Amino acid sequence: MSRAKMKLIYLYTRYERFWHWLQATLIILLLATGFEINTGFSLLGFETAVEVHNFVGITWLIAFAFFVFWVFTTGEWRQYIPTTRKMFAVIRYYSYGIFRGESHPVPKRKEAKHNPLQRLTYLSLAAMLLPVQMTTGFLYWSYNSWGEWGLSWLPLEVVALVHTAGAFAILQFLVIHLYMTTTGHAIFAHIRAMITGWEEVEEGVKVEEWEKAKSGA
Amino acid sequence: MKSMRNAKTLISAGTLWLVLSLVAGTPLAAWASSSEDEPAPGRAMARQVTKVERPGITTDHSRLEPLQRTFTKGAEITQACMSCHTEAESQFHQSIHWSWRAGEEKGKAGYSLNNFCISANKGMDKGCMKCHPGWGKSTEAINCLVCHGQKKIQWDEIFQDYAAFAESDDPDEKEIAAEIQTEIQAAAQAVAQPGRQNCGSCHFYGGGGDGVKHGDLDSSLAKPNKALDVHMGVDGQNFDCTRCHTTHEHHIAGRIYTAPAYTDRKSLVEDDLIAKITCESCHTSTPHKEGSKPNDHTDKVACQSCHIPTMARVNPTKMSWDWSKAGKLKDGKPYTTEDEFGKHDYMSIKGQMRWDKNIQPEYFWYNGVIESVTVKDAVDPSGTVAVSHPVGDRTDPDSRIYPFKVHRGKQPYDKVHKTLLAPLLSTPKGYWTTFDMKGALQNGQKALGLPFSGEFDFVPTTYVFPTTHMVAPKDNVVQCSECHVKKEGRLQSLSGFYMPGRDHNSWLNTIGWVAVLGALVGVMLHGLGRIFTSGNGRKEN
Known part of the structure; x- marks a missing residue:
């Protein structure tokens, strides 16, 4: 099997890259300070950890609102529509093909940035896990207003535990996500793409119509 | 192409960090630069409400005619006071300072007891009377000068001396008598609002000695520095006790015994007629800078919990008292031993005691009520008996986490009647003379009109004191992590909520x-798999 010819495509716009790294920074800060508060290891000290966690959390909340605006106004939300087509092929690739040096069954294209597994993962993240984390985080932060909001019946422990569970899920995602960046044609290929915007992909692979985010656009 | 991409990378990264620092940096900068010089709202408010000097006194007592006469006994001074202050006597007679009673049963003059000297035996134990505001041990008349006198006088002695010299025919002795009388008159004329020495003459020495009872109230507060008490510090606000313990018709705010010292947590801003007894009275319930976390705590945590990190910071206070060890003799004689503070840690007349300094308080939910048992109440001697304990609960909106000194004792109880017992201590029939506990218990119970089976043993007990004095300056405050910590935090023992x-x-x-x-582990195995199979499309290079 000979290697396919590669070409550079501009895959990630400036805002996407900015958002990605901003969110990465915020999430890593939140994980570090959050787990300091939860497990009591000593990094910044409880007081500073809480202050940083609160500040970063609110920043994330505001920034996320911009992301939601962007994702809907640009039509990029279509990149997140889940599909089962080629899902099996992707699963087969990561559990078998990758070890055989096969090509990825769903190559990246501007119109179709995510493979079916990514769509499912990122949709679950952006539409479920992260909003749950933000909601519980915001509630936790506004604990003193619960009385005024008629939430006195809500035990802090429940909110705290859902928030902790969410944190573990995000940490787990982070581990796998970081590893998956190494599965490009070169170890740092995907990371470089997320920094420069330019991804090297195999030439001449046809992207099917249904895969495209903006059909006909 | 490559250099262009590098340039693009640089620009992208640069933009990213510029925007990042803009997003994150602006509030951070604002946060960091929030002025340190500007006092927190609560401090500014307290300064405002204490700014006005007290109105000066409009009467010079040394010029009043009733105070020019010869006084031969205390009651005559009382009479002179009452000739102008006509209502003071009846007011004061109703106060607990005089009656030592709280309701039907409780009070020093009632059936209350503690785990120090236990009971006043309804006044039979004359030793207790040295803190009663009468003339000597008599309850005939009020000694106004205990609280209002500015001169320290041993009244029993001075009247005895005067009587002795005044009866003499010797002109020299008559002259001495005249000098003593001048001294008595000067003392009777030197009256003012109670100062720290007045209140302190009893309250610093509660339990029979300096700092015995309260960990936050001892002679170190007579002239404290700011570090010991930010309000009373002579180098700071220099408050007298009465600055907070305001008075209405001789009833002084701040008593916590059977009823809370206050029921409303209002500030003077909300109601300018309230007693200034709570921290909130002057500092409001959101005293910290706006948006700061401590303000969110004030609904559940009393100010004192954070702002009195330790008590007894200058003088030691008594932490435990074991009566079961009393009565040991050396060569047939009672003896005492001293600890590192120079305090008695053993006294034959009292038993084994432990003193300590810089004590971290214990914390309980507290709504302002202290519940206590009396000599009449049945107790369960199988465990530790709480002679007094704070009332409160996490679910009670009036309860907050509050710091306490807990004094641990071991004291006699009746094995048949299952009640605590009140030994008679002073006087010739008391334990301190006889060293006979059974006899002392018999006499003590008899004085109270209560039965004693004759069978007694000792039971461990606790007695609590809310900690509220010795508020430290703002840089000496309990840190977040002293409570919000996995192990051995200050609030370790409080359960039922998620912290x-x-x-x-x-x-x-x-x-x-x-x-x-x-x-x-999964991704590592996957990665190893890729390396060993040389997969991922890199094998052809």
């Missing part, structure tokens, strides 16, 4: 970390 930093769910955490570890 960030202290609590977590061990099930959730175990499952969580196993899942994260599982993911880590």
Whole structure:
């Protein structure tokens, strides 16, 4: 099997890259300070950890609102529509093909940035896990207003535990996500793409119509 | 192409960090530069409400005619006072300072007891009377000068001396008598609002000695520095006791015994007629800078919990008293031993005691009510008997976490009647003379009109004091992590609520970390698989 010819495509716009790294920074800060508060290891000290966690959390909340605006106004939300087509092929690739040096069954294209597994993962993240984390985080932060909001019946422990569970899920995602960046044609290929915007992909692979985010656009 | 991409990378990265620092930096900068010089709202408010000097006195008592006469006994001075202050006597007679009674049963003159000298035996124990505001041990008339006198006088002695010299025919002795009388008159004329020495002459020495009872109230508060008490410090606000313990018709605010010292947590801003007895009275219930976390705590945590990190910071206070060890003799004689503070840690007349300094308080939910048992109440001697304990609960909106000194004792109880017992201590029939506990208990119970089976033993007890004095300056304050910590935090013993930093769910955490570890091991195995199979399209190079 000979290697396919590669070409550079501009895959990630400036805002996407900015958002990605901003969110990465915020999430890593939140994980570090959050787990300091939860497990009591000593990094910044409880007081500073809480202050940083609160500040970063609110920043994330505001920034996320911009992301939601962007994702809907640009039509990029279509990149997140889940599909089962080629899902099996992707699963087969990561559990078998990758070890055989096969090509990825769903190559990246501007119109179709995510493979079916990514769509499912990122949709679950952006539409479920992260909003749950933000909601519980915001509630936790506004604990003193619960009385005024008629939430006195809500035990802090429940909110705290859902928030902790969410944190573990995000940490787990982070581990796998970081590893998956190494599965490009070169170890740092995907990371470089997320920094420069330019991804090297195999030439001449046809992207099917249904895969495209903006059909006909 | 490559250099262009590099340039693009640089620009992108540069933009990213510029925007990042803009997004994150602006509030951070604002946060950091929030002026340190500007006092917190609560401090500014307190300064405002204490700014006005007290109105000066409009009467010079040394010029009043009733105070020019010869006084031969205390009651005559009382009479002179009452000739102008006509209502003072009846007011004061109703106050607990005079009656030593709280309701039908309680009070020093009632059936109340503690785990120090235990009971005043309804006034039979004359030793207690040295703190009663009468003339000597008599309850005939009020000694106004205990609280209002500015001169320290041993009244019993001075009147005896005067009587002795005044009866003499010797002109020299008559002259001495005249000098003593001048001294008496000067003392009677030197009256003012009670100062720290007046209140302190009893309250610093509660329990029979300096700092015995209260960990936050001892002679170190006569002239404290700011570090010991930010309000009373002579180098600071220099408050007298009465600055906070305001008075209405001789009833002084701040008593915590059977009823709370206050029921409303209002500030003077909300109601300018309230007693200034709570921290909130002057500092408001949101005293910290706006948006700061401590303000969120004031609904559940009393100010004192954070602002009195330790008590007894200058003088030691008594922490425990074991009556069961009393009565040991050396060569047939009672003896005492001293501890590192120079305090008695053993006294034959009292038993084994422990003193300590810089004590971290114990914390309880507290709504302002202290519940206590009396000599009449049945107790359960199988465990520790709480002679007094704070009332409160996490779910009670009036309860907050409050610091206490807990004095631990071991004191006699009736094995048949299951009640605590009140030994008679002073006087010739008391334990301090006879060293016969059974006899002392018989006499003590008899004085109270209560039965004693004759069978007694000792039971461990606790007695609580709310900690509220010795508020430290703002840089000496309990840190977040002293409570929000996994182990051995100050609030370790308080349960039933989730406290960030202290609590977590061990099930959730175990499952969580196993899942994260599982993911880590999974990707490592996958990665190793790729290396060993030389996969991922790199084999042809």
